[in-house]
Amino acid sequence: MKIDILSIFPEMFKGVLESSILKKAAEKGAVEYSVTDFREFADNKHKTVDDYPYGGGAGMVLKAQPIFDAVLSLADGKPSAKKPRVILMCPQGERYSQKKAEELAEEEHLIFICGHYEGYDERIRQHVVTDEISIGDYVLTGGELASMVIVDSVVRLLPDVIGKAASHEQDSFSTGLLEHPHYTRPADFRGMKVPDVLLSGNHAHIEEWRTKESLRRTWSRRPDLFEKYPLTEEQQKWLQEIEKEDNPY
Numbered sequence: 001m002k003i004d005i006l007s008i009f010p011e012m013f014k015g016v017l018e019s020s021i022l023k024k025a026a027e028k029g030a031v032e033y034s035v036t037d038f039r040e041f042a043d044n045k046h047k048t049v050d051d052y053p054y055g056g057g058a059g060m061v062l063k064a065q066p067i068f069d070a071v072l073s074l075a076d077g078k079p080s081a082k083k084p085r086v087i088l089m090c091p092q093g094e095r096y097s098q099k100k101a102e103e104l105a106e107e108e109h110l111i112f113i114c115g116h117y118e119g120y121d122e123r124i125r126q127h128v129v130t131d132e133i134s135i136g137d138y139v140l141t142g143g144e145l146a147s148m149v150i151v152d153s154v155v156r157l158l159p160d161v162i163g164k165a166a167s168h169e170q171d172s173f174s175t176g177l178l179e180h181p182h183y184t185r186p187a188d189f190r191g192m193k194v195p196d197v198l199l200s201g202n203h204a205h206i207e208e209w210r211t212k213e214s215l216r217r218t219w220s221r222r223p224d225l226f227e228k229y230p231l232t233e234e235q236q237k238w239l240q241e242i243e244k245e246d247n248p249y
C-alpha cells in the first residue's frame with residue numbers, strides 16, 4: 001500500500017511513522033509512506049495556502065489550488081491501476097470505525113489531506129475528495145493527528161504486519177463485540193487471582209467463559225453494539241442471564 005499525506009506540518013509525522021509497528025510495516029515492504037508539504041505546490045510568490053472567506057467571517061479558508069495540484073501530482077505518479085482514495089480529515093466527515101479501517105485496508109493507495117484552517121474551499125470536497133472522515137465529535141487543531149489514527153488502524157490490518165493474523169480477528173469491534181478480559185502470569189498477584197477456568201486447560205470451557213465475558217463487557221459498556229450483532233440462541237440465553245445480574249462490572 002502507498003500512503004501519501006499532505007500537510008504543512010510534515011515534521012509532526014516523524015515519531016509516529018518511524019516507530020513500532022508502523023515503522024516495521026514499511027521495513028517489510030507492506031507499506032510506503034510519503035509526507036508532502038503542500039505549501040510547495042502554492043503557485044503564488046509568498047507560498048500562501050489559505051485566504052479570507054468570500055462573504056466575510058472569522059478564520060481563513062484553505063485554497064483549492066495547492067491541494068488540487070498536490071493531489072494531481074501524487075495520483076499521476078502512482079504505480080497502481082486503481083484510483084487512489086483521497087481522504088479529507090474534518091470534523092464534519094463520516095465517523096471513523098473499524099469497518100472503515102477494514103475497507104481502507106483493501107486499497108492500494110491512500111492520500112490524506114490535513115488542514116489547519118476554519119475550513120476547506122468547497123471545491124476541494126466536490127472535485128478531489130473521495131471520503132471525508134472525522135475521528136470523533138470533537139475539534140482538533142488540525143487533521144494531522146486524526147490522519148495518524150487512521151494510518152495506524154489501517155496499517156496494522158495489512159497482511160503480515162501483525163505477527164499472528166488471529167490477533168486482530170479477535171479485536172474489539174472486529175468481531176462486533178468488545179473483547180473478553182486477559183490475564184498473564186502470575187496466577188495469584190498480591191491475592192488477586194486469575195479465574196480458575198483459564199488455568200483448567202479445558203479449551204471448550206475457556207471459549208465459553210470468553211464468549212460470556214465478551215457479552216458481559218459489551219452489555220455493560222457498549223450495549224449499542226448489540227443492535228448490529230446477530231446473537232446465537234445460546235448467546236441470547238447467556239445475555240439474558242447477564243442482564244439479570246446486579247452488577248456485572
Ligand code: ADE
Nearest residue numbers: 089090134135139140146
Ligand atoms: N480535524 C479537526 N478535528 C477533526 C476530527 N475530529 N476528525 C478529523 N479531522 C479533524
